[in-house]
Amino acid sequence: MANTACFMIVARNDIPIYEAEVGSAAKREDAAQLHQFILHAALDVVQDLAWTTSAMFLKSVDRFNDLVVSVYVTAGHTRLMLLHDSRNEDGIKSFFQEVHELYIKILLNPLYLPGSRITSTHFDTKVRALARKYL
Amino acid sequence: MAPVGPRSGDAIFSSIDRVNAELFTLTYGAIVRQLLTDLEDVDEVNKQLDQMGYNIGIRLIDEFLAKSGVSRCVDFKETAEMIAKVGFKMFLGVTASVSSWDADGTCCSIILEDNPLVDFVELPDTCQGLYYCNVLSGVIRGALEMVSMKTEVTWTRDALRGDDAYELQVKLLKQVAEEYPYKDDE
Amino acid sequence: MIGVGKMKQYSNVLDKPLSKGKQEVSLSAFAFLFSELVQYNQTQVDNIAELERRLEDAGYAVGSRVLELLCNREKGNRRETRLLGILSFVHSTVWKVLFGKVADSLEKGTEHEDEYMISEKELLVNRFISIPKDMGTFNCGAFVAGIVKGVLDNAGFPAVVTAHFVPIEGQQRPRTTILIKFADEVSISTSLYMTYLYLGKLNLSPVLPTSIHAQVLKREARLSQ
Missing domain, CATH: 3.30.1380.20 (Trafficking protein particle complex subunit 3)
Structure with a gap:
């Protein structure tokens, strides 16, 4: 299980719609903010990279000390971003794929406004469970 | 042409033109979303959905009678069965069941376990009073009115609000016997 | 604003599998x-x-x-x-x-x-x-x-x-x-992207086209909001 893992979903308009600290290490408020800042700063690189491949999983796109930024870009350019210290690439890919499916289900709800925050606690529970399983 | 006996819901459904349910579900979702944005008040939205359903019901009945080959329904019990077994099947591709008849035979429940209108819908906090599928109550009410049955249709169970199924209570208020326009001449 | 409230957890829509797209209506x-x-x-x-x-x-x-x-x-x-x-x-x-x-x-x-x-x-x-x-x-x-x-x-x-x-x-x-x-940005970025690839193949530094490319894409993203 990854020690540190910060997961963020960023909508097409670059606004984060979901975040969660999913690593096994103790959570610190300032660490969480730093993690989110790092992920947000990586958005430009992600954007460029996304146009060079039709794969959704972009593997690692950036580094920060011993932390790696891995990204998964959906068809609608919603970015699933993970800042982590794990080396388990297959696990990360599976995590992204399953969260992607959850995201599609949220999106299919006509009462969910695309680009708005995901507030479903059920979604949060499932994402954390997936993180425990794959990361 | 001599009337053929009533056809089963399945038989009719396989013989008519069909479309992908997702187009239907997503379009209905867009309608509800539009109404919520325009009207803001969920009670108003419920009313509007019911009205839309009513407008559909009064036109849909023609197609129902034509395709199902149903001749005059003698009583409300038979009518309810037709709606559940044939009506829902031929339009929405799902079957419903009828239960909870009262002693007079004027009030029953139609239960839908599968409902193509509600795929992946979850009601947010701000929409708790919304009857998302209210169009269905209007459709039944409108269709029955065209065959001279005045009814009151209300939701008793709504899976989006935490129940385990979709249940509509249909209560016959008034039936005008001789006005049936499709009566077969014997 | 309606639609952006907290979702109540009644039916587990997230547990339901995505449909195969085979269901039909009339x-x-x-x-x-x-x-x-x-x-x-x-x-x-x-x-x-x-x-x-x-x-x-x-x-x-x-x-x-x-x-x-x-x-x-x-x-x-x-x-x-x-x-x-x-x-x-x-x-x-x-x-x-x-x-x-x-x-x-x-x-x-x-x-x-x-x-x-x-x-x-x-x-x-x-x-x-x-x-x-x-x-x-x-x-x-x-x-x-x-x-x-x-x-x-x-x-x-x-x-x-x-x-x-x-x-x-x-x-x-x-x-x-x-x-x-298509919006102008789409045609421009498509051709700039081609330029970028081309330069990349020739091992020339792709710095200049990339930064323009990135700017164009940013502008496109902002305009399409």
Whole structure:
């Protein structure tokens, strides 16, 4: 299980719609903010990279000390971003794929406004469970 | 042409033109979303959905009678069965069941376990009073009115609000016997 | 604001698997529903342009969802990065799933570089509706134009999409053409991207094109909001 893992979903308009600290290490408020800042700063690189491949999983796109930024870009350019210290690439890919499916289900709800925050606690529970399983 | 006996819901459904349910579900979702944005008040939205359903019901009945080959329904019990077994099947591709008849035979429940209108819908906090599928109550009410049955249709169970199924209570208020326009001449 | 509240956890929609897309309803059920959509919107507007705009907005909501759903289910999770790729996706995959057949034709406009047309002899939403003479050029296909726009915008190819009737000699009913006019950024970034690739292949430093490319994409993203 990854020690540190910060997961963020960023909508097409670059606004984060979901975040969660999913690593096994103790959570610190300032660490969480730093993690989110790092992920947000990586958005430009992600954007460029996304146009060079039709794969959704972009593997690692950036580094920060011993932390790696891995990204998964959906068809609608919603970015699933993970800042982590794990080396388990297959696990990360599976995590992204399953969260992607959850995201599609949220999106299919006509009462969910695309680009708005995901507030479903059920979604949060499932994402954390997936993180425990794959990361 | 001599009337053929009533056809089963399945038989009719396989013989008519069909479309992908997702187009239907997503379009209905867009309608509800539009109404919520325009009207803001969920009670108003419920009313509007019911009205839309009513407008559909009064036109849909023609197609129902034509395709199902149903001749005059003698009583409300038979009518309810037709709606559940044939009506829902031929339009929405799902079957419903009828239960909870009262002693007079004027009030029953139609239960839908599968409902193509509600795929992946979850009601947010701000929409708790919304009857998302209210169009269905209007459709039944409108269709029955065209065959001279005045009814009151209300939701008793709504899976989006935490129940385990979709249940509509249909209560016959008034039936005008001789006005049936499709009566077969014997 | 309605729609952005906390979701209550009644039925576990997230546990339900995504459908395979095989379920169907009767065409008439859709036709009745669509007709109510149009009639309701007629009561909310003062003119034809507004009516088309509202239908387009309704379609947009469908398109943005259809893009994610179908890329995941039908395209093995491949994201389209090329103009022709996304057009082909719309013309074939989207059309086939929503309307039961691929679109009749996909053509490039002859007058402008960035125009494409998808045509249909009898667009599903126009099959049951006859437009009264006093409604002029109104086309219910605006709903479908909205679907297409929703797909293209969200895939990163912003465009203006409109529906038009095109009379065909010898045919009583006109065919419907969905006209797609891509935003300037799309054509520029497509050709800049090609330049970038080309320079990359020649091992020249791609610094300059990349930074312009990035700027263009940022501008495109901002404009398409």
